Amino acid sequence: MAGLTDFERGFLTGVLVGEGSFGGDGKQPQITLRMHVRHEALFHWLIERFPRTKLYGPYHHGERSYYQWMARGQALVEDVLPVLEASLDRELDGHAAERFEAMRTTYADYIARVRARGAA
Numbered sequence: 812m813a814g815l816t817d818f819e820r821g822f823l824t825g826v827l828v829g830e831g832s833f834g835g836d837g838k839q840p841q842i843t844l845r846m847h848v849r850h851e852a853l854f855h856w857l858i859e860r861f862p863r864t865k866l867y868g869p870y871h872h873g874e875r876s877y878y879q880w881m882a883r884g885q886a887l888v889e890d891v892l893p894v895l896e897a898s899l900d901r902e903l904d905g906h907a908a909e910r911f912e913a914m915r916t917t918y919a920d921y922i923a924r925v926r927a928r929g930a931a
Contacts, residue, residue, distance in 0.1 A: 827895065828904045854866050864891070
């Protein structure tokens, strides 16, 4: 995404490698980040930089209190994917790169459609 500093791109990549989930709902890909409410400032940082993403919570289940950030649809394809595609590779973290690539492969048609609409 334009406007991010090198630090911000690296920070996003690091957080998602360590704590993110790469998957989808069967129709579209999504990246989810779920963390304790004590990380609230991080979630607001994400929303400031990726305003088309969504922040849910705080949720309280039993002894757990957390926020959940989700990147889906255009926000994922146009804003978040380009950052990860430029920085996440097997040398950085093989396991995370495999999960990311599996998501991209599973939802390749969806990603291509969104990118084609954006280019039009």
